[in-house]
Each structure stands twice: as structure tokens, then as C-alpha cells.
Amino acid sequence: MRQLDVHNAFLNGHLAETVYMKQPPGYEDPTHPDHVCHLQRSLYGLKQAPRAWFKRLHDFLISAGFLSSKTDVSLFHYSAGTSRVYLLVYVDDIIMMGNDSVLISQLLQRLSTTFKIRDLGAPSFFLGIETLEVQSGLLLSQQRYMKDILNRAGMLDCKPLATPAAVTQLVTPSDEPFDNPTQYRRLVGALQYLTITRPDLSFSVNRLCQFMHSPTSDHGGLLKRVLRYVKGTISYGLRLSASASTTIHGFSDSDWAGCPVDRKSTSGYAVFLGDNLISWLSRKQRTVARSSIEAEYKALADVSAEVTWVVSLLRELGLHSGEPSTLWCDNLGATYLCANPVFHARTKHVEIDFHFVRDKVASGDLVVNFVSTKDQLADIFTKPLPGPRFAALRDKLNIVAHHS
Structure with a gap:
């Protein structure tokens, strides 16, 4: 290189x-x-x-x-x-x-x-991302960038936390505006770039971005919590290692009606090439889902589009194994819906563009399998999690600390 x-x-x-x-x-x-x-x-x-x-x-x-x-x-x-x-x-x-x-x-x-x-x-x-050699491959780190964000926020000496979001704290609109909305926007915008090497921040940063136009004091508190988590994990980065397998598999999850303000669901996915995490997302869905199956099905459509793009890129470069990609979903109804249109009466209102997942499954490009919620890696992109569960999923996404 x-x-x-x-x-x-x-x-x-x-x-x-x-x-x-x-x-x-x-x-x-x-x-x-x-x-x-x-x-x-x-x-x-x-x-x-x-x-x-x-x-x-x-x-x-x-x-x-x-x-x-x-x-x-x-x-x-x-x-x-x-x-x-x-x-x-x-x-x-x-x-x-x-x-x-x-x-x-x-x-x-x-x-x-x-x-x-x-x-x-x-x-x-390169572009603010350090490439550090570790025993098993490379570690992509933004440690300098994290220190710069904490310095801008005046939180270089803050007390660290184990998770970026509290499980019990709901985000509801309050009347008291944040005293420095420009500072809020600057810091949240900076955190967005940090998610390039820190997928574990994706859900929390996505949630903060939804209140850019008029942040309140509660949102300021959520931002400070994320920064305190960054302080505690400043040596962490994304590890890339040599992998014997070149198959593509993705994990897709959704938190049904998780937003208390508009009752929209949050989709999340993680795409792996062999053992390496190469793409991820945490995003609120555009429309309200009427059932958990519909919310999960929409999340499957998102990861299917991403996997299709990754496969086309690898084919172009002559690096695709030729095997169908596997998607893992923890909702049985959504996995059935991908292979069998028996739920037609219940999905008449679902937008047509979500149904392209069925075509991909029918053509053999994708295989959609069920995975238990315990093994669902995309869970970290859809909701706040308790400390032990959050740390376990973070490790499985190859986000590790660099010990210099």
C-alpha cells in the first residue's frame, strides 16, 4: 500500500x-x-x-x-x-x-x-484516519480526531462511561432550548465523521442528528454522554485482518416504533466480507411501520441494497467468490415474507420498492436466514443496550483497543 x-x-x-x-x-x-x-x-x-x-x-x-x-x-x-x-x-x-x-x-x-x-x-x-499495524492485521483509528473533538467540547478530562446511550432514558421533546445550539451542531457533525471507524457510535450519533434544528438541554445531556463514552474508548478502532473466507454476509435488525416522538422505527445493518466488517448503518425509517414484520422487512431491504452494491463492486474487481450472500434476520415473519408472498393481504400498504428482496431471494443472489436475537450483531445499531451486551457486540464488530 x-x-x-x-x-x-x-x-x-x-x-x-x-x-x-x-x-x-x-x-x-x-x-x-x-x-x-x-x-x-x-x-x-x-x-x-x-x-x-x-x-x-x-x-x-x-x-x-x-x-x-x-x-x-x-x-x-x-x-x-x-x-x-x-x-x-x-x-x-x-x-x-x-x-x-x-x-x-x-x-x-x-x-x-x-x-x-x-x-x-x-x-x-489518511483523511484523519491512522493506519496502525497490529498482530492480526490493521487497525483504523481516529484517536487524534477524538482528542480534538473532546478538546473542542472542553471535555478532555471528563469522567468516562461504558456505553454511549442510557437504556432507561427516552428522548422526548422538552421546552428548554440548549444554550449553545451552534456548538451542538458542530460537535454532532464532527461525531458523524468519527463513525467511519467507530460503528459502535452509529446509533447514538444518528439519534443526536435528528435534533440538529432545535436541540434542547436534554439533547445536550445525551451529547455529553456520547463524548464521555468516547473519552473512555479513545484507543479503540476498527480492525481489518486477513480472512480465509471471502463470502458476504449481513445482519439486519429493526427496533419497531422505537421513537416516542413520531413512532417511526430504526433500521440497522452490518455487512461482513469474510471476518471483516465493511459496511454498517443506523437510520430511522421514512414511514411508520404497522407491524414488527414490516419494520424488519424494510431493514432487510436496506441491507439487500447495500449487499447488492458490494457484490457488484467485487465482481467488477474480479474478487467475488460467486457464492450467494447470506442475510441474517431475527424475525421469522420477515424471513418468510422474503421467500413467500403469502402475507399479501397484510402487506398491501408496503411500498413496492421493498419487495425487490423477494426477487433477489428467488434468483439465488441472497439467502435470508433466521438468527436468534442473542446472536443478532445489528442489535447495536437500533437501540441503547446494557453495558455487558453492548461490549460483547462491539467486540464481535471488530472494534478493539490499540495498546501502544
Whole structure:
């Protein structure tokens, strides 16, 4: 794996549109002070600059033999015999990885002939995420980012807690507004980015996000609890390890009518590639479910869409095992509904787009199985849990502490 950085990336883009610019201060033509510049290349500050830069990079990579992924436009892949190289772009930050170090060096040399590129070596700090080597693989950590959030909140020395949400405390609207709503929005927005490596925070952060427009003092208390949990788990991150299996399996769960305000349900899912957690979600459903079966069925539709996307990406990269993906649900009624439309009378009101799960099951792309609630890993994404249960599920999601 190599981390690359492009110097002055936006200056590399060629403009497709006609753009004029005032003469820059200090470089005016004294004989023609009213003339303007006709831009040939993009500049920082132009709305077209990001698109022009990406098009320039895209065209170069295609000419160098890379293929652009149709599933994820920021991903490029290169094949030569048994050698594979993958290149992932985020603006001017690039991760390059593959199984042939000679080929990577050759491609990097070609890239350097066109763009001014700095090779930062093995990824250590990418987009605020640290890559730490542990005995069984890699640990993705945002420890510096967590310290920054706690510092912004003035809670660097707060007392830590074992869970981010209390089991007994319901979120109900109160009349007393939070004294600093801007600070609330800043901190909750920062916590959203933290869920990239901390799936265990997904449910609590999702709940806080629902009150951004007018937070109350109660919501401020919930935010402080999450920050106290972050303080106690500041060394935790997401572990990725070598896995013998490449099969995809997902856990889907729903908390029926869990919100006391609008009685909507919360969906949650966790998708694994072999032993590694690669995708997760905690989100309130758009409509009110009339039964627990309907709420679970909607959650199954969410995870089915995600698994379909993951499978299409792996197929494109030639990494899919070809085996059907397995979904685990702890509601028997919902698992029956996926395979057999016998509940038609009870599901007339369910939106049509949820029923695509049946087509996936019928075609053999998905297998939906029942799992007991005790073994349901997605339980952590749908409701507050007691400490021991929360810690057990957190461990099974590969969220572990790094001991330096």
C-alpha cells in the first residue's frame, strides 16, 4: 500500500468552458488595465476546478491502462496477468495498493511524469484516519480526531462511561432550548465523521442528528454522554485482518416504533466480507411501520441494497467468490415474507420498492436466514443496550483497543 499526494492538484485541470478572470493584483498590464485574462487551466476557487482536475486525472489513468470502476467512480483498477493494482482517489489524496511492488513502482513513475506527486510511503495518516499495524492485521483509528473533538467540547478530562446511550432514558421533546445550539451542531457533525471507524457510535450519533434544528438541554445531556463514552474508548478502532473466507454476509435488525416522538422505527445493518466488517448503518425509517414484520422487512431491504452494491463492486474487481450472500434476520415473519408472498393481504400498504428482496431471494443472489436475537450483531445499531451486551457486540464488530 502506498499513499500519494498531488501538489497543487486543481491547477492541473483543463477547462472545457470559456472562463475570464480579472488581471491579478501586481500583474496588471499598464497599457491595457481594463483587459481580462482568458483562462486555459483551472484555478483554486473556481466551481469547475474539482471536476476539471478529476477529469484530467481520469483521462490520464485510462490512457495508462487503468479501468474506471462503474460502481465507485473514485476507484480505478489495473490488471496485468496475475498482478492487480487498485487506486482510490479523494481529491488530491490517493491510496495505491496491489500485489506486485514492481508494477506499482512502474505505474507510480508514469504518474510522476505528468503530475507533481509526493510518495508518502505506507499509509499512516489518511483523511484523519491512522493506519496502525497490529498482530492480526490493521487497525483504523481516529484517536487524534477524538482528542480534538473532546478538546473542542472542553471535555478532555471528563469522567468516562461504558456505553454511549442510557437504556432507561427516552428522548422526548422538552421546552428548554440548549444554550449553545451552534456548538451542538458542530460537535454532532464532527461525531458523524468519527463513525467511519467507530460503528459502535452509529446509533447514538444518528439519534443526536435528528435534533440538529432545535436541540434542547436534554439533547445536550445525551451529547455529553456520547463524548464521555468516547473519552473512555479513545484507543479503540476498527480492525481489518486477513480472512480465509471471502463470502458476504449481513445482519439486519429493526427496533419497531422505537421513537416516542413520531413512532417511526430504526433500521440497522452490518455487512461482513469474510471476518471483516465493511459496511454498517443506523437510520430511522421514512414511514411508520404497522407491524414488527414490516419494520424488519424494510431493514432487510436496506441491507439487500447495500449487499447488492458490494457484490457488484467485487465482481467488477474480479474478487467475488460467486457464492450467494447470506442475510441474517431475527424475525421469522420477515424471513418468510422474503421467500413467500403469502402475507399479501397484510402487506398491501408496503411500498413496492421493498419487495425487490423477494426477487433477489428467488434468483439465488441472497439467502435470508433466521438468527436468534442473542446472536443478532445489528442489535447495536437500533437501540441503547446494557453495558455487558453492548461490549460483547462491539467486540464481535471488530472494534478493539490499540495498546501502544
